[in-house]
Amino acid sequence: MRILLTGITSIHGWPIYNKLVSDFSPERVFGVRPPQALFPKGKNIVSGCVTDASLFAEINRAFAPTHVLHAAGVCDLDMCEDEPEKAYAINATGAKNIVDAFGTSCFIMYLSADLVFSGQNPPSGGYHEGHVPDPVSVVGKTYLAAENEMAKASRGAIVRIGLPMGDSVQGEKGAVDFIEGRFKRNLPMTLFHDEWRSCIHCDELAQIVVELLLREEQGMFHVGGPKPVSLHEIGQWIINRGGYDPALLKKLSRLEEKNGPPRVGNVHLDSSKVEKVLGRKIRAWG
Numbered sequence: 001m002r003i004l005l006t007g008i009t010s011i012h013g014w015p016i017y018n019k020l021v022s023d024f025s026p027e028r029v030f031g032v033r034p035p036q037a038l039f040p041k042g043k044n045i046v047s048g049c050v051t052d053a054s055l056f057a058e059i060n061r062a063f064a065p066t067h068v069l070h071a072a073g074v075c076d077l078d079m080c081e082d083e084p085e086k087a088y089a090i091n092a093t094g095a096k097n098i099v100d101a102f103g104t105s106c107f108i109m110y111l112s113a114d115l116v117f118s119g120q121n122p123p124s125g126g127y128h129e130g131h132v133p134d135p136v137s138v139v140g141k142t143y144l145a146a147e148n149e150m151a152k153a154s155r156g157a158i159v160r161i162g163l164p165m166g167d168s169v170q171g172e173k174g175a176v177d178f179i180e181g182r183f184k185r186n187l188p189m190t191l192f193h194d195e196w197r198s199c200i201h202c203d204e205l206a207q208i209v210v211e212l213l214l215r216e217e218q219g220m221f222h223v224g225g226p227k228p229v230s231l232h233e234i235g236q237w238i239i240n241r242g243g244y245d246p247a248l249l250k251k252l253s254r255l256e257e258k259n260g261p262p263r264v265g266n267v268h269l270d271s272s273k274v275e276k277v278l279g280r281k282i283r284a285w286g
Helices: 013-023 052-062 078-084 084-102 138-150 172-183 204-216 231-242 272-278
Strands: 001-004 027-031 043-049 067-070 106-112 157-163 187-191 221-223 250-252
Touching: 001 013, 001 084, 013 027, 013 204, 027 052, 043 172, 043 272, 052 084, 067 084, 067 204, 078 084, 078 138, 084 106, 106 138, 106 204, 138 157, 157 204, 172 187, 172 231, 204 221, 204 272, 221 272, 231 250
Parallel strands: 001 027, 001 067, 027 043, 067 106, 106 157, 157 221, 187 250
Antiparallel strands: none
């Protein structure tokens, strides 16, 4: 096996990269980091943008992967609303470039997200793989467009993930690093009490994703924690863990936000399908 992983510096891509390198020899893993990024370093790591089709043509020629795990993308809500064409280029066109380069020769897994759902009328027990996506943000719409491109691969899987919870390689990405970064500087943080996500430990997410990849499980899978967690609850957990001033955490309804990007409601994922495949339950975060 020779595994190509894009998005190795993302909050979910970094633990996946570390697990792959740990489980296999580094020579059998090829990582793509963002343009201009200088870390992490390695013989089989390059900087590049997924919008560059020639990047994948060169990787295919030099490395000839047997498996591709596509974890790259842009998920910044504000940036995507301000620059929708750029968001579509990175998420949707990037996915198309992956399939064009490797769609007939590799098993391809794409890491999408719960944001393909609106959460406005959430089903009891969470969204399962058969529910029809109804994204409200540019991020969610571009993820869905990427899923449609990925579905054209001859062999592969689409894995919609909940909110990954863990430390980032840069120390500033992801929900925990971003929120705690403000508390450390004694800055207030306002978080919605009515936006719920399926929080999942990054290390467990990496374990599940790699297992599905190695087993070449095909189809659609939802992977998230067993219960919905609000953004405000995440903030409370960080306050309690770090001993920060509780007054720094402010509570707000997503319906009260002014001039912000479209927000989801409860996009909790039903992960019973993947739990049945793996033969175990996903542990709760927190």
